[in-house]
Amino acid sequence: MEWIHSLGLFLGSLIANTLASLSGGGAGLLQFPLLLFFGLPFSVAxxxxKVASVALGLGAAATHIKQKSVTYQEVAYITLVGSIGVIVGANLIVLIAGDIAERLLGGMILALGVYSYFKKQLGQQATPRNRTWLGWFTGGIGLLLIGIINGSLTAGSGLLVTLFLVRWFGYSYKQAVALTMICVGLFWNGIGGVAIVQAGASIYWPWLPVLLLASFIGGAIGAYLSTRLSNQRIKRYFEILTLLVGLKLLF
Incomplete structure (x- = not known):
């Protein structure tokens, strides 16, 4: 039965991470429930x-850096301010009722998807704004709060970052997805995984190689597709993922 579990995990993780890399988040929609379904306790899953999702960031980063989709300054900024929140969130998860928090997050993500749907021109062109010191500072507070969500919950924070970058800083969907995959997929999740383990959770090592491989391949495939598709198409995938993730967390 072990090889059946491994095959199921690989296919499920591959699909989840490809979609996440293409639309800017949501890998936990399928990958995390699969781990629970196969018998892992919540904290272990x-x-x-979190650790497996680092490979998603690696796979996506390899493509986006090659395509010069982002700058190192932007990556450093989002990684730094968000990582503070991630560490806080990883230590808060043991104090917060998970079911209530996930429903609140689900409602928020669903609302963001609806908002994006009705804002037809949102993220279709890069329209830089809030790039003064005050704008970066205020945006940093927003990213820190999303980092807390990332550190404490399983799915959806990447989608929040993607839309936040589009709405607050005026990035196009392509730019926002690239930044999210590198900063959240690689750095936030890596730091979150370490923080959760230090807080007392353990990793199920036998399945980790399968998850890492599927996450890396899925991240690379999704990033490749995102550089080839239009902002309108990526926006539509983002809205579909927010609908699915939001409904999953709510119900």
Missing amino acids: LATH
């Missing part, structure tokens, strides 16, 4: 999922 969360830590394993």
Whole structure:
């Protein structure tokens, strides 16, 4: 039965991470429930999922850096301010009722998807704004709060970052997805995984190689597709993922 579990995990993780890399988040929609379905306790599944998601960031980063989709300054800024929140969130998860928090997050993500749907021109062109010191400072507070969500919950924070970058800083969807995959997928999830383990959770090592491989391949495939598709198409995938993730967290 072990090889059946491994095959199921690989296919599920591959699909989840390809979609996440293409639309800017949501890998936990399928990958994390799979780990629970195959019998891992919540905290073990969360830590394993966080660590495996680092490979999603690696796969996406390899493509986006090659395409010069982002700058190192932007990556450093988002990584730094968000990582503070991630560490806080990883230590808060043991104090917060998970079901209530996930429903609140689900409602928020669903609302963001609806908002994006009705804002037809949102993120279709890069329209830089809030790039003064005050704008970066205020945006940093927003990213820190999303980092807390990332550190404490399993799915959806990447989608929040993607839309936040589009709405607050005026990035196009392509730019926002690239930044999210590198900063959240690689750095936030890596730091979150370490923080969760230090907080007392453990990783299920036997399944980690399969998850890492599927996450890396899925991240690379999704990033490749995102550089080839239009902002309108990526926006539509983003809205579909927010609908699915939001409904999953709510119900």
